[in-house]
Amino acid sequence: MDWDKLRIFHAVADAGSLTHAGETLHLSQSAVSRQIRALEESLGTTLFHRHARGLILTEQGELLFDATSSMTRRLEAAAARIRDSEDEVFGELRVTTTLGFGTLWLAPRLTKLYEKYPDLKIDLMLEERVLDLPMREADVAIRMKEPSQADLIRRRLMSVSMRLFATKEYLDRNGRPQRPEDLSGHRLICQNVSAAQVSAGTQFVKELLTYDLTSTLTVNNYFGVLQGTINHLGIGVLPDYVYEMFREDRPGLPALERVLPEVESSEIPVYLAYPEELRQSKRVAAFRDFVTQEITEYRKRARED
Structure with a gap:
């Protein structure tokens, strides 16, 4: 299957429009349309329903979009790992945790992390829903129970009540x-x-x-x-x-x-988890070590109180 055609298909499905996808890809609308037609012909199926307001994926198109979305996430993860140098920590890190823990414990402490790594870009996603780390909905999670998903590196941080x-x-x-x-x-x-x-x-x-x-x-x-x-x-x-x-x-x-x-x-256990494929990520390691150190200091102060 032609990788270039899949890339164009993914952009069209994501934008819902040939024109908008063409602008993103710096291609003309006609060039995008030709590539989509060629992909549909090679697969022997229709990938989009076309109407005046835009494009809607067919059932077969949705299946292919799921596959290209997974590919895109894995390519982004690979690119991020390649960009991580031996001595520098930079780029985006998507962290998910609960609204309470993220707002009341984590966010007030992030000043120290940014002071050490000023080029880090943290996307903090605060919600009770458990995001799918293997599917790269987030890079790192702090959860109030042990993660059950496979292929995750997990570490128990502490307990709260x-x-x-x-x-x-x-x-x-x-x-x-x-x-x-x-x-x-x-x-x-x-x-x-x-x-x-x-x-x-x-x-x-x-x-x-x-x-x-x-x-x-x-x-x-x-x-x-x-x-x-x-x-x-x-x-x-x-x-x-x-x-x-x-x-x-x-x-x-x-x-x-x-x-x-x-x-x-x-007691409520608190776990840090991230995908196995990010084991070597400098950004993940920096965040893991930061949280671990902050919890060590927090426990010490709690004992003194």
Whole structure:
């Protein structure tokens, strides 16, 4: 099969237009059209439905587009590995993790990584959906459970747990619960049990809701829970790592206190994973080593506290 024709087909399928694909490829519309017709003739099938508003892939076209998309991702990965020099780290690195961890733990620490590697371009994708690393939807993932996909290099980084926090101002005004039953006199701020989150977090919230709470504020992510908590609306259910950002010795930020220290969720493992084919990538290695070092320092501070 002609590689050049496949490249042109992929551009047309991606753009949905002969004209737009031609502009990307620096070819005339007629030249693009001839290559598509030649590819269809060689395969003995129609790849596009043609109509006034553009082109739509046929079933056979979709199959071929899946294949060319996979090829494109692998070629991009190979090109990135080739570009990685022995001593320099540069280029794009696509990192995926959850909204809570990415916003509250990872993003505030990236200054150190950019100081060391100023030419690095990080595309941080924050969502609860597990992206497909072998299919190169991302280069590196930090996940709140052990990855189940094959052909991944994985490393357990640490464990976190969900705990109860509130501001000193809120607790001074509303009292400090001494036992779980005392939560009934407070507003609980948490993720909705139907929101996408780790199962340990869902189970913990369900247990807390059994204490006949008179008022709740539910949010669909931990960043929203944190905003409600630091604005003195109630007692928040948050990952343990947020406490480091809101200790009393951190100037300019509202101090958080832990509520009911004996009450917390089961442990949630945190894993870093990336495809086997990126084992030699300097960008991946730089990010892996950075995260590992940051977690070592985080654990040390947690022990001291």
